[in-house]
Amino acid sequence: MKNSHTPIELFKKWFSEEEKLSKLSVPTAVCLSTIGLDGFPNSRFVSLKEIVKDSFIITTPLDSRKGAEIENNNKVALTFWWTETQRQIRIQGIATKIDKELAQKYFEERNLESQIVSLICQQGKEIDDIKILEKEIIQMSLTNPKIEMPKNWGGYSIEPIRIEFMEFRKTRFHDRKLYEMENNKWTLKQLQP
Incomplete structure (x- = not known):
């Protein structure tokens, strides 16, 4: 099956079309799925930073x-759902850590509150009294410091091996196209709805 777009070009085209119509405050939200340390799949929403060298960047x-799950098994999935254009994109790929310079760039782009939270909080760890953390965050934000990037902060570049594009239709006869990387080239298959 022939197509004039690479999957990355098609992704950017679809993203641009959604962005123009979207009323969402975070149109870059994407569901990241990893394989949990207990063997169960684990999913959560993160923000896509950008595409660099045809790979998807998250922090x-x-x-x-x-981070622990990716370190244990770097096969991950990303799922985008775009309401305005009624489109879904599913990506499977391999995650690798981004270099420190790129992580620093993304950290500096964060607002002060986000930087402070990244510095003070241990994401996902249990805590007895959340108010203690709130006070620390407020106290630090009042001093309006320049926040250094924490040593544990970074990101991942997700190199896709499969990208499926699906356009929803009211008839349920959805248009589904699957790109797969085979021998360093993208192949394209039309899938049934």
């Missing part, structure tokens, strides 16, 4: 649950 504390 996170590296010692968070998702």
Whole structure:
């Protein structure tokens, strides 16, 4: 099956079309799925930072649950659902840590509150009294400091091996196209709805 777009070009086209119509405050939200340390799948929403060299970039504390799961098994999935254009994109790929310079760039782009939370909080860890953390965050934000990137903060570059594009139709006869990386080239297959 022939198509004039690479999957990355098609992703960018679809993303641009959704972004123009979307009323969402976070149109870059994507569901990241990992294989849990207990063997169960684990999913959560993260923010897509950008696409670099045809790979999808996300950031996170590296010692968070998702960081530990990716370290254990770097096969991950991303799922986008775009309401305005009624489109879904599913990506399977291999996650590798981004370099420190790129992590630093993304950290500096975060607002002060997000930087402070990244510095003070241990994402996903249990706590007895959340008010203690709230006070620390408020206290630090009042001093308006320049926050250094925490040592545990970084991100991942997800190199896709499969990308499925689906356009929903009221008839339920959805248009589904699957790109797969085979021998360093993208192949394209039309899938049944």
